[in-house]
Amino acid sequence: MHHQFVPQQFYRTIGTHPIALTVQNGDSVSIPCVDAHGVDGNDQSVTAPGNPMSGPIAVAGLSIGDVLSVTFEHLEPLRGHGWSYPTLAGNVVDPEYIAAVPYAPGSTVPKEYWDLDRTAGIVRSRGTHGMVVTAPYKPMVGCFGVAPARGEAISTATSGPHGGNMDVRFFGTGCTIYLPVAVDGGLFFIGDAHLVQGCGEIGGTGVESAMQVDVRLSKAPMKSISWPRAEDATALYTIGNARPLDQALQHATSEMHRLLMECGADATSAAVIMSQLIEYHIGNVFDPAFTIVAKIAKSILIQHGLRSTFRD
Amino acid sequence: MHHQFVPQQFYRTIGTHPIALTVQNGDSVSIPCVDAHGVDGNDQSVTAPGNPMSGPIAVAGLSIGDVLSVTFEHLEPLRGHGWSYPTLAGNVVDPEYIAAVPYAPGSTVPKEYWDLDRTAGIVRSRGTHGMVVTAPYKPMVGCFGVAPARGEAISTATSGPHGGNMDVRFFGTGCTIYLPVAVDGGLFFIGDAHLVQGCGEIGGTGVESAMQVDVRLSKAPMKSISWPRAEDATALYTIGNARPLDQALQHATSEMHRLLMECGADATSAAVIMSQLIEYHIGNVFDPAFTIVAKIAKSILIQHGLRSTFRD
Amino acid sequence: MHHQFVPQQFYRTIGTHPIALTVQNGDSVSIPCVDAHGVDGNDQSVTAPGNPMSGPIAVAGLSIGDVLSVTFEHLEPLRGHGWSYPTLAGNVVDPEYIAAVPYAPGSTVPKEYWDLDRTAGIVRSRGTHGMVVTAPYKPMVGCFGVAPARGEAISTATSGPHGGNMDVRFFGTGCTIYLPVAVDGGLFFIGDAHLVQGCGEIGGTGVESAMQVDVRLSKAPMKSISWPRAEDATALYTIGNARPLDQALQHATSEMHRLLMECGADATSAAVIMSQLIEYHIGNVFDPAFTIVAKIAKSILIQHGLRSTFRD
Amino acid sequence: MHHQFVPQQFYRTIGTHPIALTVQNGDSVSIPCVDAHGVDGNDQSVTAPGNPMSGPIAVAGLSIGDVLSVTFEHLEPLRGHGWSYPTLAGNVVDPEYIAAVPYAPGSTVPKEYWDLDRTAGIVRSRGTHGMVVTAPYKPMVGCFGVAPARGEAISTATSGPHGGNMDVRFFGTGCTIYLPVAVDGGLFFIGDAHLVQGCGEIGGTGVESAMQVDVRLSKAPMKSISWPRAEDATALYTIGNARPLDQALQHATSEMHRLLMECGADATSAAVIMSQLIEYHIGNVFDPAFTIVAKIAKSILIQHGLRSTFRD
Numbered sequence A, B, C, D: 001m002h003h004q005f006v007p008q009q010f011y012r013t014i015g016t017h018p019i020a021l022t023v024q025n026g027d028s029v030s031i032p033c034v035d036a037h038g039v040d041g042n043d044q045s046v047t048a049p050g051n052p053m054s055g056p057i058a059v060a061g062l063s064i065g066d067v068l069s070v071t072f073e074h075l076e077p078l079r080g081h082g083w084s085y086p087t088l089a090g091n092v093v094d095p096e097y098i099a100a101v102p103y104a105p106g107s108t109v110p111k112e113y114w115d116l117d118r119t120a121g122i123v124r125s126r127g128t129h130g131m132v133v134t135a136p137y138k139p140m141v142g143c144f145g146v147a148p149a150r151g152e153a154i155s156t157a158t159s160g161p162h163g164g165n166m167d168v169r170f171f172g173t174g175c176t177i178y179l180p181v182a183v184d185g186g187l188f189f190i191g192d193a194h195l196v197q198g199c200g201e202i203g204g205t206g207v208e209s210a211m212q213v214d215v216r217l218s219k220a221p222m223k224s225i226s227w228p229r230a231e232d233a234t235a236l237y238t239i240g241n242a243r244p245l246d247q248a249l250q251h252a253t254s255e256m257h258r259l260l261m262e263c264g265a266d267a268t269s270a271a272v273i274m275s276q277l278i279e280y281h282i283g284n285v286f287d288p289a290f291t292i293v294a295k296i297a298k299s300i301l302i303q304h305g306l307r308s309t310f311r312d
Helices: A095-100 A245-262 A267-277 A298-303 B095-100 B245-262 B267-277 B298-303 C095-100 C245-262 C267-277 C298-303 D095-100 D245-262 D267-277 D298-303
Strands: A002-004 A021-023 A028-033 A054-059 A067-077 A081-084 A112-117 A122-125 A134-136 A140-146 A163-165 A176-180 A188-194 A211-219 A229-231 A235-242 A279-282 A290-297 B002-004 B021-023 B028-033 B054-059 B067-077 B081-084 B112-117 B122-125 B134-136 B140-146 B163-165 B176-180 B188-194 B211-219 B229-231 B235-242 B279-282 B290-297 C002-004 C021-023 C028-033 C054-059 C067-077 C081-084 C112-117 C122-125 C134-136 C140-146 C163-165 C176-180 C188-194 C211-219 C229-231 C235-242 C279-282 C290-297 D002-004 D021-023 D028-033 D054-059 D067-077 D081-084 D112-117 D122-125 D134-136 D140-146 D163-165 D176-180 D188-194 D211-219 D229-231 D235-242 D279-282 D290-297
Touching: A028 A054, A028 A188, A054 A211, A067 A140, A067 A188, A081 B267, A095 B245, A095 D095, A140 A176, A188 A211, A235 A245, A235 A298, A245 A267, A245 A279, A245 A290, A245 B095, A245 B245, A267 A290, A267 B081, A279 B279, A290 A298, B028 B054, B028 B188, B054 B211, B067 B140, B067 B188, B095 C095, B140 B176, B188 B211, B235 B245, B235 B298, B245 B267, B245 B279, B245 B290, B267 B290, B290 B298, C028 C054, C028 C188, C054 C211, C067 C140, C067 C188, C081 D267, C095 D245, C140 C176, C188 C211, C235 C245, C235 C298, C245 C267, C245 C279, C245 C290, C245 D095, C245 D245, C267 C290, C267 D081, C279 D279, C290 C298, D028 D054, D028 D188, D054 D211, D067 D140, D067 D188, D140 D176, D188 D211, D235 D245, D235 D298, D245 D267, D245 D279, D245 D290, D267 D290, D290 D298
Parallel strands: A002 A028, A021 A054, B002 B028, B021 B054, C002 C028, C021 C054, D002 D028, D021 D054
Antiparallel strands: A028 A211, A054 A188, A067 A176, A067 A211, A081 A112, A112 A122, A122 A134, A140 A163, A140 A188, A176 A229, A229 A235, A235 A290, A279 A290, B028 B211, B054 B188, B067 B176, B067 B211, B081 B112, B112 B122, B122 B134, B140 B163, B140 B188, B176 B229, B229 B235, B235 B290, B279 B290, C028 C211, C054 C188, C067 C176, C067 C211, C081 C112, C112 C122, C122 C134, C140 C163, C140 C188, C176 C229, C229 C235, C235 C290, C279 C290, D028 D211, D054 D188, D067 D176, D067 D211, D081 D112, D112 D122, D122 D134, D140 D163, D140 D188, D176 D229, D229 D235, D235 D290, D279 D290
C-alpha cells in the first residue's frame, strides 16, 4: 500500500515522539521534507531551523532487535533551487589555516543560492559569493533514523547507532538503509535533503532544498545489527558514527566483519577479504559525531559464493 | 636519460642518508624494491624486515622549497606471488570486538600466500588461512618519500609531510606524486610494494611483493607545498598524514584549498567547490600516522576555467 | 527552605521530563540516589541499571541563558558498602594489551564488593577478585546535569554541555558546579554516586553506592556559559565533555579563557596566566564522551586582582 | 664520578649522533642547556632555534633492552630571565574560538620576558603584553630522551617511546625518569628548560631559559619498558606520548598495569588499584604528539605490600 505523509509537526530530535503514521510491513510512503532551515517547497518557513524531521512513522509488527529496511525509491525536489554556505567548517582545516577560510567560524555566513537545471542534470550557483559553480544534480538525504534506545531523544545535528545526520552522499534513489530497531514500530524520521553534496559536508551544508522522498519501509531479514548498514545495486555497506573518525572507522569495520560472517564467510576469510578489498567513504565530518562508511562490492561477494543481498 | 638503480643498502628510515644515485631533472629510473620483510624477487632475504627502502636518489638542482614530481611510469612485480596477514589490526575494530578477530593483536600471525595470475588480471590466495580469495591485480607502492627537514630520519612504518608509509591504493602506474623538498636534491626513497591492497591496509599488509618501479623524477612547477599532492589522468589530490584521522583530514583539506587557489580560484570559490564536489579517500590506518586523501576531479577544474594539471 | 526529595520515578536520560519538585532560588534539597545499577540503600533493586537519576528538580525563576549553581553541601552514603568491576575498560589500554587485562571487554565481569570503614576513613575491597585493596573514603557524584536544549534527552551514560556522566572525582562535598540552563527552571537530575573513584573511571566504575546528596540550588551570577564550570575552596574550574580528549580539552580551555575575562583579565593576560599556571584534570574516559577539567587556583586570581569566586 | 659536559654542537633531533661524552654507570654530569631558541645564559644565540639539545651522552655498559635511569639532581638557571609567548596554541581552543585568542595561530607572536626573583621564589612577567603576571619558580626540563630504535632521528619538537618534548611540569629537581634503551650506551640528550610552565604548555612555551641540569645516569633495575616511567619522592609514573590524547592515555595506562605487576600485583589487583586510585597528569598538548602521565602514589604501593621504588 502507498501512503502520503502529511507532516503536522516537525522534530529536531530523533526520539520516541507520538506516532504520526503507522504503515504495514512493505508499504511505501511519500514524505515531504522541509529544508535544513525549516523552509518548504513554496519558500515558506514552516518550522524552526536545525534539520527538522518529518515523522515519526511506525511500521506495524517491528519489535526491538528487528532491523528496519528503508529503500529510497525516489527523491523529488519540491522547489527549483537550494542554498549552501560558501565557507569551510572550522574543524576541517588546520587551526593555523582558519584565518584563511572565507567567513571565519563563528561569524555570520551569507547564503549562496543554486538553481536546479533538470535538463542539464546540474545545479548551478548564482555566483553571489565567488564564481558561478556547477555541480551534477545528485539528490540525497542527509539525516534520517529511528528512535534510539533507553528513551533518548538525539539532536538531528548529530548521529549514532540510530542513524541521524550522517550526510552520506550516495543515500539517494535506489539505496536501501538498514537501521537497528530500538522501540516497537521503529519510528522512522527523515529530513535535510540536498540537491548535491561533497563528501564530509565540509562547509556545513550541501545544496539544501525541500524534497519529497518516497520510501519503502519493511522488516529486513537481519537481526540485531549494531550499526546502520546499507545496500545499493553494486555494494553492501556498514556505517559507523562517532568522533574521532578513528572510532567511526572502528565501528564500521567491526560491523563489516560481522556482516561478512552473516553472508557466510568464516572469521578469517572475512578478514582476508576486507584487508584487500574494503573501501571506505567519508560521510559527515561537521557534526559532533562523524561518519565513516565501509564498502564491499557485491561482485566480490558473489565471486566468493557469499550472500550478496538482504533485499527481498 | 634512464637509469637502472642497483641497491647496495636498504634503509628503514627516510632521512638524509648518503646519496646512492644522482639523476638529472626529468630522468627516469628503474628501481628494484624488496618486499616489506626485505625479501627480493628470488625469495631471498636480503635485508631486515620493516619496509626497507631503495634509495636515496638525488635530483640535481632541486633545492629546499622546491617540489619533487615523481611519476610512476610502470610497476613490474619481481616474483609471481605475494603474502598478507589474515587478520585485522587492533586499532581498526572496536576494543570490545578484538577478541572476535582471527589472530589477536600481539599474537603471531601466519602468512597467507597469494599467486599472481597475469592472464586473468587477478591475485589469488592459496586458502591456507580461510577460503581461496581472489582480488583484482592492482599493483601499487605503499611507502615512498623524500628526506624530511631538520635532519630527521623517520621510520618507514609511519608517514608525515615528507610522504612515507601512506598506503594509498591508487599510487600505481600513471600516478604522479608531488613531494615537498626539504634538503637539496630531495633524496627520494621507495619500497613496500603491493600486488593489491584494500583501503586502509587494515590487516597491516597488502599483498606484499618485490617489485620494480619505474619512476620519472623532475622538478614540479609548484613552490613550497605543505603536504604531498598527487595527480593522475582524472583528478588532483592532496594528502594529509597524521593521527587521528580528523587531523589528517584537516591537513589534506587545507592543502586542497591552497591548491585550488594556485589553480586560479579565489578563496570563496575554492570553498564552494570543495563543499559540494570534494571526495575523500582513506590511506593507511594501521601506522602510527594515518592518511587521508582529498580529491577534486580534473573535469571540475576544467569546467570552471581553472588549472587542472601540474604535469609538463 | 530545605526540601526532602522523594523519587517516584528514575530516569536514564537527562531531558525535559515532568518536574518532580520545584524549589525556590537558594533552597536546599536532600536527594536520595540509587546506585548505578538502580539498587538503593537497603540493597533493593528499585529501577533498571544504567545510571538512573533522581529528579528533575526545577528552580523557580530560572530562565534559558541563566546559570544554575549546584552546591554539594553533604554526601551521605545510604549503605555501608559499594561495588566495582575488577577490570579496565577496552578503550583505556592499547589494543595489543587488551588480552592481558582481566575480564576482557565484552565478557561478563563479576562485582567486587567494598566496605566503608568510617572510623578509618577508608573503603576496603573484600578481596574476592584480587587482593584486599584499601582506598581513602572520598564520596563524589558521577552523573548530574540539567535538561539540554532543543528537547534532547541524553543518555546518562554520556556527557555534554548539560553535564551528565562526567565522573570528576572532586565533585563531592563543598564543590559548587555551574550548569548552563537550557529550559525554564533548569531541571536538575542527579545519581551515580561513588565512595571513591580513580581519575578517568577507567574500570568503568567507581565504588558504586546509594547515597543521599544534599544540594543547594540557586541562580548563579553568570550569564550564558558554554560549558559547565565549578568552584571549590581553592580553585575555579571549567569542564569540557567530548571525544576525543583533545576536543574536550579545547572546550575546557576556551571556556577557561572566557571565564578569566569575566574575572577581569584582558584576553592577552588571560592567555599568559593560563600558559604558565593552568592545571588539567581528567574525568570520565569510559563514556562515549570524555571529560577534561581545566583549573586555575583562586590564589592566582586574588594575587592578580581578579575576581575569584562566583559564590554569593 | 662527576663530569662537566661542554656542548660542542647542538642537535634538533634525538638520534644516533656521534657520542659527545661517555660516562660510567652511576656517574653524574652537569649539562648546560641553551633555551628553546638556542640562546645561552649570556643572551648569546649559539645555535638555531627549535629545542636544541645538549648531548649525546653514552653510559658505558648500557645495552638494548636496558633501562636508563636519569635523576635530576639539581636545576640551575644560567640567566635571571626567561620568555614566553603571550598566546594560546590553535589546537588547544575550539576552532570557533581561535579568532578570540591574542596573536592568532600563524601570525607573529612577540615575546614576553619574565624575571626570576629567587628571594621571593617567583618569576614575574614584565607586563609588556598584558598585565604583570607572577608565577611560582618551578624549574623543569621540557625535552630529553634517548636515541630511538631502527636508526630514527626524531625532531625535538615531538615525543615518543624514546622521550622527547614531553613538557611535564614536575620533571624537575628530585625526579627520576626511566627511559627504554634502544641503542648501546643509550645516548642521552637534554634541553628546553623552563622556569615555570602550566600543564600542557598550551601557549607553546613555558618561561624559556638557559639552564644547567645536573643529572645522575645509571642502569635501572628494570627490563624492556615500552614507555618512559618516572619516580619522585611520592609516586611512580608512566608516560604515554601520542596523538590524540586518547592514545597517549592508552599507552600510559597499559604501562602502569605492567609496572604494577612488576611491583608484585597480580593482573586483577593491578586493575582494581588503578580503577580507584590512579591519577592522570597532562604534559605537552602543543606538539605533534601529546603526553599523558599516569600516577600511583607510593603510599598506596607500600600499603598493599608492593614494591614502591626502582631507585637504588
